[in-house]
Amino acid sequence: MTPSYAEIIFSPILPEQSDLLIASLSEQGYEGFEEREGELLAYIASSEFDAKLLDALAGSLSVAYRISEVVATNWNANWESNFEPVTIGSFLHIRAAFHAPAGNTQYELVITPKMSFGTGHHATTQLMVTEMAKLDWPQKRVFDFGSGTGILSILAEKMGAKEVLAIDNDLWSIENAHENSRANHCNKIQLIQSDRPPASERFDIILANINAYILKEQLPTLATLLAPGGQLLLSGLLEEDQEAIELICTELTLQLRSVERLSGWIMLRLAY
Structure with missing residues (x-):
């Protein structure tokens, strides 16, 4: 059976609130984060989700949130499909393994787009x-x-x-x-x-x-x-x-x- 994840969407949110949430939620077993304009998406296995802890943390930071359930395979596939290469001048090209090499920068890194930061x-x-x-x-x-x-x-x-x-x-x-x-x-x-x-x-x-x-x-x-x-x-x-x-x-x-x-x-x- 495919495991499900709780997707928590914090919105609206300030960058400093997002940083504090990521630091705190990481310690509570959350496995992935995605930062968007004015939003933070956080993911945890449904079996590990604690609604009371989440509510207390969000309340302490005065951040509103909503919860939905997603299937892990769909979540990862969607995340990867939206990943685009990054080029920083002529110095560095960052791509996923499923992208073609650029070949026109000093360095090129292959970074698999999992839910880790960076x-x-x-x-x-x-x-x-x-x-x-x-x-x-x-x-x-x-x-x-x-x-x-x-x-x-x-x-x-x-x-x-x-x-x-x-x-x-x-x-x-x-x-x-x-x-x-x-x-x-x-x-x-x-x-x-x-x-x-x-x-x-x-x-x-x-x-x-x-x-x-x-x-x-x-x-x-x-x-x-x-x-x-x-x-x-x-x-x-x-x-x-x-x-x-x-x-x-x-x-x-x-x-x-x-x-x-x-x-x-x-x-x-x-x-x-």
Whole structure:
């Protein structure tokens, strides 16, 4: 029997509310999310759905929602049918396995469009990728915090990183990142399901495209993981988050090197 899923549509919704919902619902077993203009779609197996928990969370954020039931096979097929390749200048082309190669960019990644975050469509992923193009990667140790599909880790290896540690708290994302890593013939990426950065490592480049709430909580730890001369790239941030994030970075003696903006989102690059 084909399993069914509860589809919860939050609408209308602000970007910051969407970020908080994704972070909270991921911890409650939700397996996939899709962000649309003014809406967030969240999916969980019907057998795991808890209406009281959902109502309490939505109420705490003053977000309205409606619920419907979908069949998993139809949901995945529909999601894939709407996936389009993404090209970022002459630097990068991101496509699914069922798309033809472009062949006219410096790098091309094959990212299977499962329900993990990071297909290149979202402004924050594009901001991170564009900033990554400016950095020197050969022989660098890289940490990808909140790796999603693995897109940033895969690009880091393609650009010459010596080794990449990628973590995500969502098992679905880790499994998807493994698939994408294999599809792109990567062998320097270590993927771990975790919601906490490692305790005693040092990295030359840290990538954190996640959300403001988690970044504010984890910035002190991320700062301790940054090797001398290292670079810390942050996104998943709205323009209104900039002041608070910069204040924390100042307290940690991190220096702001670059700020980029796209569609109301920002990327900050910091270093000691």
